[in-house]
Amino acid sequence: MIVPELFNPYVINRTMELSALFQSGIITNNEEFDKLASEAARTHNMPFFEDLNGESEPTLEDVKMTPSKIGSNKDVSTTILRQKMWGSSNLAAALAGADPMKAIGDLVAGFWARDMQKELIAILKGVFGTYTPSGGSATTPMLNHILDLTASGTAAAKIISASAFIDGCQLLGDAQSQLTGLQCIVLLKPI
Structure with a gap:
């Protein structure tokens, strides 16, 4: 029997240990993003303040300073949800002489490490790649x-x-x- 409350955190930690991208430091966990990913919504608005801009002013007597404004904007993110299910029967365990569910438990973190890396590389190709909009010409944003x-x-x-x-x-x-x-x-x- 697998208890999800114990199994899921173990798989997540083990997946990060096996992932070359996590180990390299290119990907890190962030509490704020973890919180967003646990929300029911598929997209998330992330407001932020723009950087300060403009030029400094000279200090002169009897000259009032002009206050500058700070702009704001928002990023919108999405949560990528993936799933996979494995199963076995008591008969399979009896015929194999070993517990298939234990084997699945031992191998699932490696599966997710490979799957997550594949997903990230596809995202990077999408961000940095070239595409052709319908009726348009090839563009690389x-x-x-x-x-x-x-x-x-x-x-x-x-x-x-x-x-x-x-x-x-x-x-x-x-x-x-x-x-x-x-x-x-x-x-x-x-x-």
Whole structure:
């Protein structure tokens, strides 16, 4: 018998241990997102304040300062819900001489680690990929944030190097200090 209150947290923890993306630090748990994911709604509004902008003013006597405003906006997220069910019968356990449910319990965390990584890679392809809207032409919305070394003119520029890495970091602008991971897609050409 499997008690969901004990089994589910174990599977979640074990799944994170087995996931290369969790282990690398690229993905981390966040209490706020965990709270949003546990809500019944499929989409979640996440309001935030915009960054401060404008120029500073010189300090002059008898000149009043002009107050600036802070803007606000919101992000909208969705919760990705996935499910899978396994089962076995007493007859299968008797014929196999082992407990199939124990085997399922031992293997389920590995299944979810692979499934979650596959889902994340599909999301990243969607974010950074190219698509063609119906009746339109191919577009890559994040093109200004992608460094494609294969588009370089010289063979030397097509090699992953320290300068190529620095060029890629420059695409992040002010956010490059927050870099925690790097996605590198290597295309091999047949000889």
